Amino acid sequence: MVSPNPELNAWWIKNDYSREEIDQLVQWGLDHFWTQNHQMADLVAPGGYNIMVRGDGCHVYDIEGNRYIDAMAGLFLKNIGHNRPEVAQAVAEQMATLAYTNSGAYSSVPGILLSKKLADLAPGDLTRTFFCGGGSEAVEIALKLARQYQFISGHTQKTKFISRRGQYHGSTPGPMSVGTGGRRGSGIFDSMLPSGTFQVDPPYCYRCPWGFQDRTNSDCCMQSPRALENMIKGEGPDTVAAFIATPIPNGSQIPADEYWPEVREICDRHNVVLIADEIICGFGRLGTWFGMERFGVNPDIMTVAKALTGGELPVGGVMASKQIAETFDNTEGPSGAFQHGVTYGGHPAVMAAALKNLEIMEQENLVENSDAMGRYLYEQAMAVLQENHPSVGYVGGGLGLLMNIELVKDRRTKEPYPGGPQGEFAKFLTEKIRSYGLATRAGESITLSPPLTFTRELVNETIDILDKAIGEAEQAFPPEGA
Secondary structure, X not given: OOOOOOOOOOOOOOOOOOHHHHHHHHHHHHHHOOOOOOXXXXXXXXXXXXXXXXXXXXXXXXXXOOEEEEOOHHHHOOOXXXXXXXHHHHHHHHHHHOOOOOOOOOOOHHHHHHHHHXXXXXXXXXXXXXXXXXXXXXXXXXXXXXXXXHHHXXXXXXXXXXXXXXXXXXXXXXXXXXXXXXXXXXXXXXXXXXXXXXXXXXOOHHHOXXXXXXXXXXXXXXXXXXXXXXXXXXXXXXXXXXXXXXXXOOOOOOOOOOHHHHHHHHHHHXXXXXXXXXXXXXXXXXXXXXXXXXXXXXXXXXXXXXHHOOOOOOOEEEEEEHHHHHHHHOOOOHHHXXXXXXXXXXXXXXXXXXXXXXXXXXXXXXXXXXXXXXXXXXXXXXXXXXXXXXXXXXXXXXXXXXXXXXXXXXXXXXXXOOOHHHOHHHHXXXXXXXXXXXXXXXXXXXXXXXXXXXXXXXXXXXXXHXXXXXXXXXXXXXXXXX
């Protein structure tokens, strides 16, 4: 048993844990705590089970006392960094005043203030927000909202959704149906997924779906909106409710400048609702408040989550345009009420965390810092990693603090190392990166999405760690032609 710290109500928090306590916690974790997306064989391996106990700024600390640069900002959400007591204080004060209110009957002061703040920050006329508990839930709600909007607008046959192949929108049935990257197993969940969803290829020039050899960004990327329009016409414009996509799903899939404006025109032409999934890109990740601002396009519906509270508390939200909101307002009878309910939507403590988080982002100019540090990170990655390592096939980034470094066994053919994330190369590289004090994803690619408080010094340290780790991985698993 963990001996309690008598000085804290959270008695399990301590500066140091004994070897016996650590071993006990690891065993209980293996027995009882189901870690997401991991196989038990990996967790029980030596050093395979990590317990994080503290965060500070851009670093996290494990129970053994090791410090890591948090190069993924937790999971794309600690944009203001770790350990911001002003957020905790705002939440504590709200909880001491009103910790919960029935989301189906009442609002709250922080909920109203947050919805107004989001309307001020969001692109276009996204004026009304439906709050929920997380990102997958937000996507579920966005799909339902688009469907009901088309129905009450008189387009009762518009029931189909189009998304982009291989992308992730969440792990519940609705998001999995539009996000093939989230199914994680051929055929396992297909019977659970709603029908009427279709995918088109994304703008992905490094691995061009259309096989262009001497391509330009525009040649390759602009096939994607053409594929979208072909799909709409093939299914019938009077049957398609919405198109959902993420502005940039990872650092590699950066579209041509004209991609999103063309998608917007296609959706308008065929009366298709454009849903922007901003769960990762929102709140400064791409160096703008929202990712679609990078491309000058206003969506009809936008999902938000993750960095809205800086990861302090779980949150999700769906923002709707003024036209969509007013269509509901002007519809008589029960169909005029959006038919969805959530117990924790607009939770006052969560709303308080989000308000304080956005206040910090504005005061510290973190969106602007994301833009500047993102450009510097890209420059350093290209100069050091792309230049020196034959296993670095492609560095995608330069638009804010979101980067994806694709690793290949053969740069000429773009053949990846075998085994994917569970392969020997991926496991070796992950262990090396972690041993040098960098916490991030590594496998077929390396993901970088650090807190927006990142500095030039931390960029340099991150690149140095990756330079060493990739070099050692290349020695152990030599790439072709090296």
